[in-house]
Amino acid sequence: MSSATPSSEQPVAAPTAIACDIFCAVIDNFGDIGVCWRLARQLASEHGWQVRVFVDDLHAFQKLCPSLALDRARQAVDGIVIEHWHEPAHAGDTLEVADVVIEAFACELPPIYVAAMARREPAPVWFNLEYLSAEDWVADFHLRPSPHPRYPLTKTFFFPGLGPGTGGVLKERYLDTARMAFEASQPARAAWWLKTTGRAPPHAAATVVSLFAYENPAVDSLLEQWRDSAEPVVLLVPEGRISGAVARFFGLPSLAAGSHAERGGLSVHALAFTEQPGYDTLLWASDINFVRGEDSFVRAQWAAKPFVWHIYPQADDAHLPKLDAALAHYARTLPSDARDALARFWHAWNGAGRPDWAEFQRHRATLKQRAAEWAGELAQVGDLAGNLALFAKTQLK
Numbered sequence: 001m002s003s004a005t006p007s008s009e010q011p012v013a014a015p016t017a018i019a020c021d022i023f024c025a026v027i028d029n030f031g032d033i034g035v036c037w038r039l040a041r042q043l044a045s046e047h048g049w050q051v052r053v054f055v056d057d058l059h060a061f062q063k064l065c066p067s068l069a070l071d072r073a074r075q076a077v078d079g080i081v082i083e084h085w086h087e088p089a090h091a092g093d094t095l096e097v098a099d100v101v102i103e104a105f106a107c108e109l110p111p112i113y114v115a116a117m118a119r120r121e122p123a124p125v126w127f128n129l130e131y132l133s134a135e136d137w138v139a140d141f142h143l144r145p146s147p148h149p150r151y152p153l154t155k156t157f158f159f160p161g162l163g164p165g166t167g168g169v170l171k172e173r174y175l176d177t178a179r180m181a182f183e184a185s186q187p188a189r190a191a192w193w194l195k196t197t198g199r200a201p202p203h204a205a206a207t208v209v210s211l212f213a214y215e216n217p218a219v220d221s222l223l224e225q226w227r228d229s230a231e232p233v234v235l236l237v238p239e240g241r242i243s244g245a246v247a248r249f250f251g252l253p254s255l256a257a258g259s260h261a262e263r264g265g266l267s268v269h270a271l272a273f274t275e276q277p278g279y280d281t282l283l284w285a286s287d288i289n290f291v292r293g294e295d296s297f298v299r300a301q302w303a304a305k306p307f308v309w310h311i312y313p314q315a316d317d318a319h320l321p322k323l324d325a326a327l328a329h330y331a332r333t334l335p336s337d338a339r340d341a342l343a344r345f346w347h348a349w350n351g352a353g354r355p356d357w358a359e360f361q362r363h364r365a366t367l368k369q370r371a372a373e374w375a376g377e378l379a380q381v382g383d384l385a386g387n388l389a390l391f392a393k394t395q396l397k
């Protein structure tokens with residue numbers, strides 16, 4: 001799959017570069033390392049920072065970054081040092097404390113490292129990078145300081161968000177240009193289809209859907225509706241947690257990358273999980289994107305296409321207010337019938353009701369226009385890496 005990363009994305013860290021350590025504990029799936037790796041690459045390539053990533057799960061990481069070696073305690077990829085954080089107390093073979101320390105998603109830093117942070121003069125700028133939420137309270141808590149109970153250190157809470165006053169979400173400087181170049185180039189799209197599916201691009205009348213989701217009971221109903229749809233649907237499914245259900249629908253033992261199947265108006269291509277920049281191209285090549293978790297949810301917004309979000313499920317349905325908070329931003333200016341249709345579809349995809357594809361399609365043109373407008377509104381909040389770098393610099397002075 002083609003990569004959206006320009007070849008110019010090379011580390012530019014100077015000897016005087018700001019040093020930054022990012023600590024990432026992978027809870028599950030790919031979002032924790034997905035966000036950290038994207039942030040690391042941006043701080044290195046766009047801000048010239050010297051970045052190290054401490055990560056405890058190289059297997060999950062390697063899926064997004066295939067050049068990573070699984071057996072190395074320390075390695076460099078794109079000029080970023082990657083330390084296999086193999087036990088909680090470990091902080092690399094030599095204890096060096098960076099200028100900026102990012103603790104991702106409240107993972108606990110090695111105590112030995114925190115003690116060294118306290119000894120460092122000047123003290124490093126310490127962030128806890130939180131999970132993304134579109135809820136209103138986020139702006140009130142963004143950049144709140146939290147003094148350490150024992151050491152002379154202050155941790156700053158950095159909250160990503162979709163609205164003003166939050167930390168924003170990650171967006172690379174090259175992203176829009178790369179997307180528009182892909183969309184404008186028929187040969188680039190044809191080459192992508194050939195490389196990714198082994199076929200030419202589908203007929204313009206077909207709706208191309210990318211499907212990245214957790215296991216989802218609503219998928220069977222949707223697959224039936226796509227099969228029976230008057231207009232053809234071409235489904236692109238990266239190998240993952242929803243693949244088993246799609247395979248069963250087609251009567252296949254599995255949906256391994258490279259397989260194709262057809263039923264009625266629905267055809268499916270199973271795709272290999274790509275390196276991270278390649279996932280953007282999949283979103284750009286599709287008309288509608290089903291995304292999940294955190295990072296793919298953000299990428300779908302930058303793809304400026306209608307999308308459906310499978311939010312990461314939490315205990316006691318704590319995720320449902322977050323789903324509605326995101327809808328409140330994204331659907332804000334939609335006419336009420338399109339807004340209701342979108343909300344119904346998103347709710348159905350997250351466990352409440354049956355998704356109605358025909359209704360979604362009826363509003364497709366309006367949703368597409370809103371998707372483009374929303375990408376512009378979201379960009380006003382500023383890119384997370386840029387926002388974080390700016391704040392850190394004010395603290396380092």
Ligand code: TRH
Binds near residue numbers: 030035212277293295
């Ligand atoms: O994988 P996710 O579900 O991740 C998470 C985690 O579950 C995490 O614990 C949770 O807290 C968080 O969601 C909210 O979904 P996400 O965030 O979209 O991450 C997927 C990453 O995988 C993203 O960076 C895009 C990338 N990706 C590829 O690089 N290639 C691919 O082919 C695909 C499908 C995705």
